[in-house]
Amino acid sequence: MIRQDFARIDPKRRATFDHKRKQFATASYKPQEYPHRLNFYEIPPTAEITLEEFEQWAIDRLRILAELEACSFRNKTPAETAAHITPLLQKYLPLSSNTSSSSELANERKKDHYSHFILRLAFSATDDLRRRFARVETALFKLRFQNDDARERQAFVETLNFDWEVVGDDEKRELGAELLQSTPGVRRLEDENWFKLDWERVPELVEGRRVLLKRGKAYVPMREQMSMVVSEFTARLERSLELTSRALPRLDEDDRLSPILSHLSKNFTAPDSTYSDSNAHIPGAPINAGSIDTLSQSFPLCMRNLHMTLRKNAHLKHFGRLQYTLFLKGIGLSLEDCLLFWRQSFRNITDDTFNKEYRYNIRHSYGDVGGDANRRGRGYSPYSCQKILTEHPPGPGEAHGCPYRHFSTDNLTALLQATGVSDRDVLRGVREDVEKKRFHMACNRVFEYAHKGEIKKVKDDGTWGAAELDTIVHPNTYFKRSYMLKHLGAVKQEEAES
């Protein structure tokens, strides 16, 4: 049987055009309109803008994104973030609704559109930048989506063409009780409408058990629309960032835009949560396998807890080992000493078991083994508070994580008292912080209490400025600062500042 190739177009029907004429013609684009305030950024901008506008618009947007990222690092609640960002948005990147009858409407939307695409160019180069950009852009979109006028939002959503099926009255009545049970906050069936679709479209809602599932279909209440729209936004953005990165080499020869773009991406750093190797070591401090017990006096509570658990059980589970190993690496413990430390700490197991089951992972954390990228990057970097707070919450029998976040209040108080924090006011303050989910504040409060004498001294001397006493957002910063405060005489000042 002869197979027909369906993909081939019938020669008679093929569009006839003179390819030469097409190649040299000036491109003509349909001028873009912005009927909605929100934008999925599907179509790239085509009109001309000046270099100054190019740079200025990008910087304005970047400022917003950097603030958004900072908010997430500081663990601000959505409400706090919105309160913080809204005035900034008003100033740098206003976006009015259709009803506002602002004369700047078109220009505002144009700026929003163009600046987004400029930053896409700047942030598509590496995997890490792409991920961060997608995350903050999503946060920005979400913020705007929430603030949008309900009717305009509905009109915008309808243009997106999601194929969802509205649940009819009969089915609604039939599933009544279950629908109500799975939708927190809705008391009566009449108050809400549901639509159903494949559960794969709303993984976030499924994960939080906030929808009813029946045979692979998710029953999503209308007001959860946002989560869907937002996840669609992220998915599309990630895909197009991937594409942008592939097109990026075309800019290689360009000397007008590339400097601006590389400058932009360099400025998009989050200084307060990264921790580089260069400032990790404390010169002259005796850091080896035998001194960890003494040094642990200067560890933050999360690491002290790991240390105490390790001493008690002679064992830690995987994430505990990982979190602690990386921290130890960060304070400057060498790989040999680290292996020795773990070997001695796991006193109930044989050398054979240790070599088989644990040695590799420790070496991997130091970048001594593993893939090329791992070795070149010298393993993972020590976990920041942000990472400890948000990733891998501890499960049964696990001791990692942040005690302020993952302990019950009673156990937290007991642990604090065991580590020498017995002041009533401090404990009450910690409890209040924890209730408000300000885990950083709690940790810093304990730090200030434990070092109050030394802090007063360096403040009075004027030897330490505000920058050195900034809020701690990394366990290794906690250790370094604590160690230096306790050894004020021993560690020279110029080294402390470097």
Add this chain to the structure above:
Amino acid sequence: MSIYSSLPAPKYSDPEIMYAFYQRLFPFRTLFQWLNHSPTPSNDFGHREFAFTLQNDAYLRYQAFPTADLLRKEVLRLNPSRFEIGPVYTTNPRERKTLRKASAFRPLAKELVFDIDLTDYDEIRTCCDKANICHKCWSFVTMAIKVVDAALKDDFGFKHIMWVYSGRRGAHAWVCDRRAREMDDQKRKAIAGYLELIRGGAQTSKKVNIRRPLHPHIARSLDILKAHFQTDILTDQDPWQSDERFATLLKLLPDKSLNESLRKKWESSPNRPSTSKWADIDSLAKTGASRSLDRKALLEAKQDIVLEYTYPRLDVEVSKKLIHLLKSPFVVHPGTGRVCVPIDTRRLEEFDPLGVPTVTQLLDEIDEWDRREGAVGGGNGSQGNGSQGNGNDDPANSQERRLQDYEKTSLKPYVDYFRAFVASLLKDEKVLKRERNEGGADAMEF
């Protein structure tokens, strides 16, 4: 209560025994069909990663084989103590280093897997700990399987779920529906989150925190688990019998003055069994031991306690990642010698982990059978059977066919179950494939 500690560690992974097991008993052909999803070799099998743990404990990753026979040959050559199954990749895993771009090598599909391990229950089981198990604590696994199986079938609509005994102290689930296999990490994480309930480390006192009204999945699970709680937990585990232990129970109850009267009562009658203690909560609450008692809060706290002691504790990290490897069904657990056999969920309660055959036992059964039948049939020497490609576990249709070696042993029901499972999976795959092909053709024809 431990059953292994008294024995000297036996060498179950003795190379000769393992070799005989792979040669005569391991169902390579069915395993191939299971992973290949069609009778003719395809990339589903050819690009699938296998990882071997050799006798010297070296670990070989990124192995792949075009056919069942080649897999069998390599297994016989390397004679691994066990092997694991990973995802299907974009290219043959053996050729991953020849690719120009490392990012071109990425995982495409793998069964959605779950891992239940009894060590995660150590803080609530009183009968055994660490690697040891007995019939009492196996009921934790039974409960977990019931709850997870119901959720996967009723809520997510999956049909082809195979539960496998992990050989010592747990069970694995393999969800083989195409829809499950093709999920990315985010969707896997969503399912894991949907099923995960018990959160918090060693220092969190209350590990179940759920909102009311109960989500239908939780409500259904609670219904399943309630009955088990009475028998398997209160009677068999008796978790709060001793004086030190009932403090943990009191910590989970909300009302201070009720707790005080309960404490007094229990301290005055030491070693009161948990069943009575559990009943005491309600009876004391009725007598009005606390004036400010919030009955709703008490009821909810009691529900939470039932869940904390019975709800599945999954090792969710295994389920979240596409690239995670999991021990293959039918390999031998090196520590116990037991074969990782599938568990028939229709007869879940009857499954006995301590009755699962060990390799040595199976090989003895073959010898036993041969001796018996050899004596009866005379000269029908089935010894030669082993050397003639016995990985072929597809029974030939000829009447005079010799029995496969597995059919002579107590492994037979498990292999038969596996074959039936694979057959029903293949049937669905065929329909799906036809639909896809037809759909494709329609789309082309305009």
